[in-house]
Amino acid sequence: MSTPLSDWEVVIGLEVHVQLHTRAKVFASSPWGFGKEPNEQVDPVVLGLPGTLPVVNREAVEKSILFGLVVGASVPEHCSWDRKNYFYPDNPKNYQLTQKDFPVVVGGQVEIELPGASRNVMGEHKFIRIHHAHLEEDVGKLSHAGSGSLVDYNRAGVPLLEIVTEPDLRSSAEAEAFLRSLVAMLTQAGVADCDMEKGQLRCDCNVSVRRRGVEKLGTRTETKNLNSISSVRDTVIYETARQIRELEAGRSITQETRGWNAELARGYVLRDKEDAHDYRYFPDPDIPTLKISRETVTRLSKLVPENLYDRQRRYVEKLGLPYTAAALLVNDRALAEWFELAVAAHPTNPSGIANLVANDLLRDLAASSGSAGAFDESASTPVSLASCPIKPAQLAGLVKLTDDGVISKQQAKEVFAEMFKSGQDAAAIVDAKGLRQNSDTGELEKIVQEVIADPAVAKSIAEYRAGNEKAINALKGPIMKRTQGKANPVLIDQLLRKFLG
Amino acid sequence: MAEGFDIDHLAKLARLSLTAEEKALYSSQLNQILGHFQALADADLPATIDDARVVNEAALRSDEPGPVLGAEAVTRIAPASRDGQISVPRVVDDES
Numbered sequence: 018m019s020t021p022l023s024d025w026e027v028v029i030g031l032e033v034h035v036q037l038h039t040r041a042k043v044f045a046s047s048p049w050g051f052g053k054e055p056n057e058q059v060d061p062v063v064l065g066l067p068g069t070l071p072v073v074n075r076e077a078v079e080k081s082i083l084f085g086l087v088v089g090a091s092v093p094e095h096c097s098w099d100r101k102n103y104f105y106p107d108n109p110k111n112y113q114l115t116q117k118d119f120p121v122v123v124g125g126q127v128e129i130e131l132p133g134a135s136r137n138v139m140g141e142h143k144f145i146r147i148h149h150a151h152l153e154e155d156v157g158k159l160s161h162a163g164s165g166s167l168v169d170y171n172r173a174g175v176p177l178l179e180i181v182t183e184p185d186l187r188s189s190a191e192a193e194a195f196l197r198s199l200v201a202m203l204t205q206a207g208v209a210d211c212d213m214e215k216g217q218l219r220c221d222c223n224v225s226v227r228r229r230g231v232e233k234l235g236t237r238t239e240t241k242n243l244n245s246i247s248s249v250r251d252t253v254i255y256e257t258a259r260q261i262r263e264l265e266a267g268r269s270i271t272q273e274t275r276g277w278n279a280e281l282a283r284g285y286v287l288r289d290k291e292d293a294h295d296y297r298y299f300p301d302p303d304i305p306t307l308k309i310s311r312e313t314v315t316r317l318s319k320l321v322p323e324n325l326y327d328r329q330r331r332y333v334e335k336l337g338l339p340y341t342a343a344a345l346l347v348n349d350r351a352l353a354e355w356f357e358l359a360v361a362a363h364p365t366n367p368s369g370i371a372n373l374v375a376n377d378l379l380r381d382l383a384a385s386s387g388s389a390g391a392f393d394e395s396a397s398t399p400v401s402l403a404s405c406p407i408k409p410a411q412l413a414g415l416v417k418l419t420d421d422g423v424i425s426k427q428q429a430k431e432v433f434a435e436m437f438k439s440g441q442d443a444a445a446i447v448d449a450k451g452l453r454q455n456s457d458t459g460e461l462e463k464i465v466q467e468v469i470a471d472p473a474v475a476k477s478i479a480e481y482r483a484g485n486e487k488a489i490n491a492l493k494g495p496i497m498k499r500t501q502g503k504a505n506p507v508l509i510d511q512l513l514r515k516f517l518g
Numbered sequence: 519m520a521e522g523f524d525i526d527h528l529a530k531l532a533r534l535s536l537t538a539e540e541k542a543l544y545s546s547q548l549n550q551i552l553g554h555f556q557a558l559a560d561a562d563l564p565a566t567i568d569d570a571r572v573v574n575e576a577a578l579r580s581d582e583p584g585p586v587l588g589a590e591a592v593t594r595i596a597p598a599s600r601d602g603q604i605s606v607p608r609v610v611d612d613e614s
Binding site: 039040041045046047048054055056057058059060061064072073074075076077078095105106159160161163164165166167168169170294295305306307308309310313 | 572573574578579581582584585586587589603605608609
C-alpha cells in the first residue's frame with residue numbers, strides 16, 4: 018500500500034543523522050562509543066564548563082568532506098559553525114553547535130535502485146539530490162522515570178553529519194532504497210558504521226501529498242527521530258494515508274512535528290507550527306571559520322571507493338555476471354574486492370567464481386560466524402572476511418580445476434567444503450582424496466573398448482549409429498562406474514565418438 | 519513598513535503575558551529595530567567571509583581521545599543526580 022490512491026502523489030524529503038566513524042568527539046577530545054556506563058565519556062568541553070573552548074576534530078571534518086566527494090558534491094572553500102539555541106536538558110550548553118549558513122557539503126546526489134519485478138531482475142534506477150550536509154554535535158540521552166528525567170551526556174558531542182535531501186523521493190519504496198544506498202556508500206567509504214541498533218543513523222522524515230499533476234507542494238509534516246529503515250518506510254505509508262484521508266474529508270493538513278511509535282505502528286503529534294522553536298541561530302564566536310584546502314580535497318578524493326552501482330554495471334556488462342550475483346557482491350565492498358582478487362587470479366570465468374562466492378562461501382562464512390541472517394540482502398553489516406579460511410587465489414584455483422575438467426562441478430562442492438575446513442589449496446585436496454579425474458587416455462581407451470564390447474549396450478550403440486545422439490549417454494554410466502567416477506567426462510565422450518564413429 | 523512579525527506569537531514564545539497597550543508599544547519598538555536591520559540588509563555589500571576569522575586546517579584537533587571526567591565528577595557538579603545520571607524535572611518534549 019505504498020500509494021494508497023493513485024491520483025495522489027507523495028513527496029518525501031529526508032534528514033539523515035549519521036554518527037561519523039571517529040575515536041574522539043567532534044569539538045572535544047573525549048572518547049565515545051556505544052554501551053558505556055552513563056556519563057563516563059564526558060569532559061569539560063562537552064559540558065561547556067566555564068573556560069573551555071571547542072576545537073574541531075580534523076577526522077570529523079575529513080569524513081564529512083569524504084562523504085561529499087562520494088556523492089559528487091562540491092566542497093566549499095569555507096565552512097563555519099553556528100549556535101542553535103534551545104533550552105532542553107539533552108544539551109548541557111543550552112545550544113547545539115551546528116552549521117547553518119556555510120555547511121561542509123553542498124549538493125551531490127545518491128543513485129538508488131528500486132526493487133525489480135522479481136528477485137533476479139534489476140529494478141529502476143533513480144538519482145536523489147542532496148541539498149547539503151552539515152557537521153554538528155549529537156546531544157545527550159534522556160530517560161524518563163517517574164516524576165523526573167535522567168540525563169546521560171555520553172552521546173553529547175559525538176560527531177553527527179546531517180544529510181538533507183531535496184524532496185525527490187516519491188514512495189516508501191524509494192525512501193527505503195535511498196537509505197539502503199546511502200548506508201552502503203557511507204560504510205564502504207569508511208565514513209560511518211551506520212549501526213542502527215546502536216543509534217548511529219537516525220532519520221527525520223518530511224512528507225506531503227498533492228494531487229497528481231499539481232505542481233505546488235502540499236503542507237508537509239515532519240516525523241522526527243526514526244531509528245530504522247523500516248520505521249521510515251512505515252512512517253511514509255502511515256503519513257501518506259493519513260494526509261490523503263484528511264484532505265479527501267475536506268480538512269487541511271497542519272504543518273506539525275510528529276513522533277513515531279514503532280510498537281503501535283502509528284504516528285502522533287509532538288507540536289504544531291505555533292510552538293515552533295525560535296533557535297536564534299548566530300555564528301559561534303568560539304570556532305573560527307575553516308578554510309578547506311584544495312590539497313585536502315585532492316587527497317581525500319583518492320579515498321573515494323568505486324560507486325556501488327558503477328561496480329554493479331561493470332560486473333554485469335564487463336564480467337558477464339548475473340544480476341543477482343552482482344547485486345549481492347557490490348553491497349559489501351570487502352566481499353567485492355575479495356571476489357576481484359579471485360578473478361584476477363583466474364580471469365576467464367568470473368561467473369564461476371561469483372557463483373561459489375555468492376552461494377558456498379557466504380553460506381559457510383555465515384554458518385561459522387553464527388550470524389545466519391548476515392547475508393540477508395536487507396542487512397547492512399558487512400561480512401567478516403578477515404576470518405575466512407580460503408584466500409581469493411585458492412578459490413580461483415578451485416574454479417580453474419573445474420574449468421580444466423580435472424574435477425567435476427559436483428566434486429568441486431566437496432573440495433570447497435574441505436578447503437573451508439582446512440584452508441588447503443584445491444589441488445592438494447584433489448590429490449589427497451584421489452579425486453583427480455582420469456585423463457590417462459591409454460587406460461581409459463581400454464575401458465571404453467571393453468564397455469563397447471559388452472552385449473548389454475549393443476542396442477544403445479545401434480541407436481546411436483542410427484542417428485540418435487542421446488543414445489551415447491547410456492554408455493557413459495558403465496564407464497564412469499568402472500573408473501569409480503574419476504574419468505574425465507569430456508574425454509569419455511571424445512573416445513566414445515572416436516570408437517563408434 | 520508592514521510588520522514582519524506576529525506580536526501574539528512572539529509573546530507566547532517568550533512566555534510573556536502582554537496588555538493591549540504593551541503589545542502596541544512593543545510592536546512599534548520592534549518595528550524600529552527591524553527597520554535598522556532592514557537598512558543593513560539593503561546595503562550593497564559583497565557577500566564575503568571575514569578573513570580575520572578564518573583559520574586553516576592546522577587549527578584542527580587530531581582525532582586522539584583524551585581524558586574524561588568520570589560519572590562521579592560529572593554528577594557531583596549537578597544539583598541532583600541518581601545512578602550516575604543527572605536528575606532533572608520530568609521533560610517530555612522530544613527534541614533532537
